[in-house]
Amino acid sequence: MGGRINIFVCGPTVYDDAHIGHVRTYIAFDVVARYLKARGYSVFYLQNITDIDDKIIDRAKKLEVDPAALARKFERRYLEDMKALGVENVNLYARATEHIPEIISQIERLMARGFAYETESGVYFDESKFEEFGKLSHKSMEDPDRHRIEPDPTKRNRGDFTLWKKRRNEEGISWQSPWGEGRPGWHIEDTAITETYFGPQYDIHGGAIDLIFPHHEAEIAQMEAVSGKAPMVSCWMHTGFLNVKGEKMSKSLGNFITIRELLKTWEPDVFRLAVLSAHYRTPIDFSEGVLDQSRRSLERIRKLVSAIDTRL
Numbered sequence: 001m002g003g004r005i006n007i008f009v010c011g012p013t014v015y016d017d018a019h020i021g022h023v024r025t026y027i028a029f030d031v032v033a034r035y036l037k038a039r040g041y042s043v044f045y046l047q048n049i050t051d052i053d054d055k056i057i058d059r060a061k062k063l064e065v066d067p068a069a070l071a072r073k074f075e076r077r078y079l080e081d082m083k084a085l086g087v088e089n090v091n092l093y094a095r096a097t098e099h100i101p102e103i104i105s106q107i108e109r110l111m112a113r114g115f116a117y118e119t120e121s122g123v124y125f126d127e128s129k130f131e132e133f134g135k136l137s138h139k140s141m142e143d144p145d146r147h148r149i150e151p152d153p154t155k156r157n158r159g160d161f162t163l164w165k166k167r168r169n170e171e172g173i174s175w176q177s178p179w180g181e182g183r184p185g186w187h188i189e190d191t192a193i194t195e196t197y198f199g200p201q202y203d204i205h206g207g208a209i210d211l212i213f214p215h216h217e218a219e220i221a222q223m224e225a226v227s228g229k230a231p232m233v234s235c236w237m238h239t240g241f242l243n244v245k246g247e248k249m250s251k252s253l254g255n256f257i258t259i260r261e262l263l264k265t266w267e268p269d270v271f272r273l274a275v276l277s278a279h280y281r282t283p284i285d286f287s288e289g290v291l292d293q294s295r296r297s298l299e300r301i302r303k304l305v306s307a308i309d310t311r312l
């Protein structure tokens with residue numbers, strides 16, 4: 001045993017507090033990292049922080065605060081949540097805004113290789129140029145899900161996704177680039193960050209199951225198109241949803257509980273155990289009952305541990 005394992009897990013977009021659905025993923029990969037370390041591997045666990053995004057800009061506008069300050073605030077709260085939950089195996093949190101030159105370099109290389117093009121609104125990845133697009137999700141070109149991506153009349157194909165968004169007048173945050181002022185698309189930050197620390201190929205990529213399409217397909221397309229090397233990742237791991245009454249917990253459905261609210265009533269290990277009682281890919285039907293059961297299991301484990309301690 002031994003050797004190095006590089007893990008990347010998609011991190012949070014820091015515009016609000018993390019809800020317990022997100023946190024399930026981070027607890028799962030904390031345990032993956034612990035397990036690999038216990039098996040004698042040296043693990044490098046990298047997570048990105050999406051600190052520039054439409055959601056951040058919109059929320060900041062609503063609250064009339066500076067978007068960068070908003071992002072820092074929720075990043076700090078996210079890290080506090082992780083600490084409270086014993087999620088402590090991430091070696092490096094990489095902010096998108098601190099990797100702008102790497103992002104620009106990757107987009108330039110995609111353009112030079114004919115995979116990306118510029119229009120008046122931004123720079124886009126030309127999906128039709130990457131023949132294997134969809135190989136992770138097995139979605140065909142016709143799948144309606146492929147076209148949820150924002151419509152834009154300047155794009156060549158409907159499914160082409162944004163690499164660089166050109167600045168519109170009213171927006172405050174932007175960086176200089178060969179395509180004028182603007183900011184990066186969401187997918188490109190991950191591959192720019194993983195390429196920086198791991199190179200074009202690495203071992204494990206994790207995230208919640210709803211990131212497979214289009215986010216992880218876009219990552220594969222970007223990185224493999226840039227490097228000409230495949231596969232980008234040897235092992236994909238996707239965590240199942242945390243459902244409430246059969247529905248995925250999400251901000252848009254308004255049925256979420258933040259981890260902060262939960263920890264007011266329940267101790268962190270109760271939630272940790274509840275999450276880890278199911279296989280990481282299996283959906284969890286979350287309820288008070290599940291937490292209560294987990295609390296009782298935790299009590300039994302603790303009794304057993306203290307009984308053993310007394311006998312030693």
Ligand SMILES: [Zn+2]
Pocket residue numbers: 009010011190207215
């Ligand atoms: Zn990601």
